[in-house]
Amino acid sequence: MEGPVSMKCSVLLCAGFLAAALPAAAQETPPVEVSAGYSLLRVQRGFGVNLTDVKETLHGWYAEAAATQTDVLSVVGQGAGNYATVSGQKVKAYEFAAGPRFNMRPGGRTVFGQFLIGVAHYRPHGPERSTNATFHLGGGVSLGPSDGIGVRFGGDYELIFTGGSNLLSPKTGERTHGLRVTTGVVFPIGS
Numbered sequence: 157m158e159g160p161v162s163m164k165c166s167v168l169l170c171a172g173f174l175a176a177a178l179p180a181a182a183q184e185t186p187p188v189e190v191s192a193g194y195s196l197l198r199v200q201r202g203f204g205v206n207l208t209d210v211k212e213t214l215h216g217w218y219a220e221a222a223a224t225q226t227d228v229l230s231v232v233g234q235g236a237g238n239y240a241t242v243s244g245q246k247v248k249a250y251e252f253a254a255g256p257r258f259n260m261r262p263g264g265r266t267v268f269g270q271f272l273i274g275v276a277h278y279r280p281h282g283p284e285r286s287t288n289a290t291f292h293l294g295g296g297v298s299l300g301p302s303d304g305i306g307v308r309f310g311g312d313y314e315l316i317f318t319g320g321s322n323l324l325s326p327k328t329g330e331r332t333h334g335l336r337v338t339t340g341v342v343f344p345i346g347s
Contacts, residue, residue: 184303185227185261186344191298191308192219193340197238197249199316200333214238214249218338222257230257232270234292236336249278251314253292269295276316290316298342308342311335 195218200211216238222230233254240247253274260267272292279285292312300306314334 187346189222191342195236196337198335214240232257251276266298288317305343310338
């Protein structure tokens with residue numbers, strides 16, 4: 157009888173050591189993650205005079221910072237600038253948005269989904285300018301260690317309230333639907 161009891165004690169002792177070691181082996185979630193890189197924005201309704209029926213592809217940059225609240229929740233702020241020349245007009249689109257990001261962190265990567273609310277400011281060549289509300293729904297994945305530089309791939313569906321529509325009367329005016337694809341580097345700040 158001493159054999160099975162000794163075996164149970166050994167298994168329980170090993171399980172206890174393993175349970176104590178797992179949190180130490182898990183990577184610590186950084187307090188802030190910063191990411192920057194390339195942004196491609198494809199919109200189904202163009203920005204600017206005589207461009208409303210034009211599909212546009214704009215290229216540019218993005219930058220974001222995410223403050224970790226828990227292992228699952230971060231608050232993210234994102235800015236982007238995208239540029240193109242369409243039908244002879246130089247188009248510039250700048251977006252600034254913030255909101256919650258929900259993270260899953262399985263082994264060496266972070267998979268996330270996010271919902272952001274903000275503003276989109278676009279300036280075709282000439283006097284026309286507009287700033288409108290925008291919603292972003294998207295996600296992505298970060299690959300690499302949580303304590304070092306990694307690579308981030310992401311995508312967002314965007315709804316931009318263009319053409320005089322606004323959040324208080326969303327049934328008026330036009331909307332521009334867009335898809336943003338991003339790739340860049342991500343690195344932690346803090347310990």
